[in-house]
Amino acid sequence: MTEELMTIREMCDAFGVTPRTLRFYESKELLFPIREGQKRLFTRRDRARLKLILRGKRFGFSLEEIRQLLDLYHVGDQQRTQLQRAYDVALERLADMERQRAELDEAIADLKEQLKWGEQMLASMEETKKAAE
Numbered sequence: 001m002t003e004e005l006m007t008i009r010e011m012c013d014a015f016g017v018t019p020r021t022l023r024f025y026e027s028k029e030l031l032f033p034i035r036e037g038q039k040r041l042f043t044r045r046d047r048a049r050l051k052l053i054l055r056g057k058r059f060g061f062s063l064e065e066i067r068q069l070l071d072l073y074h075v076g077d078q079q080r081t082q083l084q085r086a087y088d089v090a091l092e093r094l095a096d097m098e099r100q101r102a103e104l105d106e107a108i109a110d111l112k113e114q115l116k117w118g119e120q121m122l123a124s125m126e127e128t129k130k131a132a133e
Contacts, residue, residue, distance in 0.1 A: 005034065005041040015050055025053060028063060030070065059093055 008019050025031045026040070030053055033040040042050075049070055056066040069089065072082035 005043060006047065008033075008040050008042070011042050011047070011050070014047075015054065017050075017054070022050075025050070028067070030063070030067060059090065060097065061089060061093060065089055 006014065008022055011017070011022055012019055022031065022033075022040070022042075026033060031042070031046050031049055033042045033046055035041075052070065053063075053066055056069070057063075061069075069082060069086050072085055073079060
């Protein structure tokens with residue numbers, strides 16, 4: 001066989017994942033290692049798919065979205081359909097992330113205001129206590 005195969009341990013080391021993660025992706029039919037008894041051997045295709053899975057997860061894509069994108073690879077149009085769909089899903093995800101960031105920025109600003117108020121109240125209470133002594 002001309003292509004280099006990797007064991008589950010080599011895949012874990014190369015991609016920083018656990019064996020459990022690889023078995024999970026295999027059970028979800030996202031990876032298709034060659035099975036030799038209990039041994040799993042991962043092909044170049046599996047490595048490319050894992051790289052895309054991990055990138056998709058990092059960007060917050062669901063496993064179903066990732067599966068659909070990976071399945072589009074074989075449409076036969078030089079991956080135009082796959083690329084277009086990935087682009088569309090990424091635009092949607094970017095909009096979601098920007099909305100979440102705006103909400104988080106607002107929550108952070110509110111919390112800072114509350115902390116400032118609390119700091120002022122504590123300082124005022126401390127002054128009142130000192131004046132009473």
